[in-house]
Amino acid sequence: MEKFRDNGEKSQSINSNRVDTRKSSFIDADVVEYLRLTFKNEAEIYKLVNNLIKSPSNYYIRVNLTLTSVEDIILQLKDKFPSYIFTPSPIENMISIKIPANSHLILHHPIIYCDKFAAEAVRMGANLYIPGVTEIEGSFPAKTSVSVVMDPKKVPESFPFNLSHFHVANGIAQIASKEFPKKLNGIMVETIESRNKLPPYRQNSLYSDGFISDQHLYANLATKIFTEYIVKFYLQEKHDPIIFDTCSAPGHKTSAMAEWGYHLTKKKTGSGHWFPIKSIDRSKNRLLHLEHDISRLKLENIEIYICKLEKIEKKYPNFIGTGDFIFFDPPCSALGPRPKLYISKNKTELEDFARNQRRLLKLVDKLIHPGGYLMYNTCTFAIQENENIVAYALTKLNYRLIDISSFYPQLGNPGLIYQGISPQKNHYMRRFYPSDEDGQGYFIALLQKNET
Ligand SMILES: C[S@@+](CC[C@H](N)C(=O)[O-])C[C@H]1O[C@@H](n2cnc3c(N)ncnc32)[C@H](O)[C@@H]1O
Structure with a gap:
């Protein structure tokens, strides 16, 4: 008997005969169109987006x-x-x-179907949690060997259903099938072998005791550059700067900045200093992760504000015009992180990102004072959300670009030439592509608000 989580519809057969006829099997055509402004060469777009479907080597x-x-x-x-x-x-x-490298997996029945978010995590070795399960096959006792497959019903019709691509792991069911409809949380499948298996370091005391965290290299680079400027200010001015991390949840950058601040001051002065960081996000749930990380990583001096940027002026009028350092990491098309099972985004959704980034930037700009620094970054490589937003800050909001090219020059590429940004200054910005073995799409620019 089949067990269903929502509307009782039976999943389509995994032997779906949707046929792949395109150059890029798992990317919406609108995404390719969207990237035409960033790359002149169509072959390059296909090479990059196809890399996103593959696991990086590191x-x-x-x-x-x-x-x-x-x-x-x-x-x-x-x-x-x-x-x-x-x-x-x-x-x-x-x-x-x-x-x-990709493991070859043998399909076991029963199959446990899951959503995309869960499938992408399980593919890298995470366990499958009950909220990510969409349907289970058959009736089985706890401790049965199962396969985890992205639910074909949840894969957009525009993509072919390819079992070797969507079968992400094999593992052991932790509960019997009859328990599934009654449970909302907990582990459904303990992953034993997955397509690209990372060591299970998150289940280890090194993680729970705060010695290690998840973070990508380039996101970490942005926090390092930003904190170098914070430390320089502190040593020159002899007092704490006002620091805001806006759009901060789940808080990976806030915690990285806190760690860098302590480490760099200790290295330079002999004693570590916890810089005060005001960490602002509208999502209470996502900020719970930061709250947990503050105690896990033993960080100090971080204040959390659950607040929409639209409400800051009214709720915290004393913040306005005070920021010496602002980190701004707005929602973006997130085309950079890999591996993805597929990328499904339409033209309207994609075009909305830059509109929203400009709107949020205007709100963030109210927090800064002349001479203050603003770190802008995204995990995408689309010019619309990167150089285009920087050009807006330069031409409409009175910022100038700071040259960050001397930090780890071996990493990444200069920004692209763009109207509104002096052609001599495109190399002040840093962009990254999913082009090589372990590259991801990312963008970093440091700006300073002009005094006049
Ligand atoms: C790219 S994520 C930030 C990731 C985060 N900086 C980190 O490193 O963990 C974007 C964040 O912007 C937040 N956000 C979106 N619109 C917002 C708004 N109007 N006001 C405040 N936060 C907002 C979202 O809740 C989301 O957590």
């Missing part, structure tokens, strides 16, 4: 340098996960983990 984790060292964590990781290769990364607080 994955990165951040080491909490306020508690430990990279060398010590590498030794411990090698001991706990001997079949993996861990190496220091170009940025001194990160470790790279070599991801094994």
Whole structure:
């Protein structure tokens, strides 16, 4: 008997005969169109978007340098996960983990179907949690061997259903099928083998005791550059700057900045300093992650504000015009992170991102005072959401670009030439592509509000 979570509709057969006739099987044509402004060459677009579907060869984790060292964590990781290769990364607080090549998985019945979010995490070795399950096949006791497959019913009709692509893992069901309809939370499948298996470091005490965190190399680079400027200000002015992290949840950048601030002041002065950071986001749920991380990572001096940027002026009028440093990481098309099972976004959705980024930037701009710094970053490589937004800040909001090209020059590429940005200054910005083995799409620009 089949068990259904929602409307009782039976999932379409996994032997779906949807046929792939396009150059890029798992990317909406609108996404390719959207990227035509960024790349002149169509072959390049297809190469990049097809890379997004593949696993990168390396994955990165951040080491909490306020508690430990990279060398010590590498030794411990090698001991706990001997079949993996861990190496220091170009940025001194990160470790790279070599991801094994795609494993070939043999399909087991019963199958547990899940949504895209769950499937992408399980593909990298995470367990499958009950909220991500959409349907289960047959009737089985706990501890049955099962396969985890992205639910064909949830894959947009425009994509072919390819079982070897959507079968993400095999594992052991943690509950009997008859328990499933009664449960809202907990583990449904413990993943044993997955397409691209990372070591299960999140289930390890190194993670729960706050020594390591999830973060990508380039997001970490943005926080490092930003904090270098914060520390410089502190050492020159001899007092704390006012720092806002806007659009901060789930708080990966707030926690990275706090760690960098403590580590860099300790390195430069002999004693670590916790900079005060006001971390603002509209999402209470997502901010719970930061709250948890503050205690897990043993961070200090972070204040959390659950507030829409639209309401800041009214709710916290004393914040207006005070910011010395503002980190701005708005919602974006997120085309950069990989691997993805597919990318389904239409023209209207894509075009809305830049509109919203401009609107939020105008709100964030109210927090800063002349001379203050604004770090803009996105995890996408579309020019509409990157150089276009920087040009808006330069031409309409009275900012200038700061040259960040000397930080880790071996990483990334200069920004693109764009109207409104002086052609001599495109290299002040940094952009990243999912072009090589472990690249992801990302963009970083540091701006300063002009005094007059
Ligand atoms: C890209 S995510 C931020 C990721 C975060 N900086 C980190 O590193 O963990 C964008 C965030 O913007 C927040 N956001 C979107 N619109 C907002 C608004 N109007 N006011 C405040 N936060 C907003 C979302 O809730 C989301 O958490």
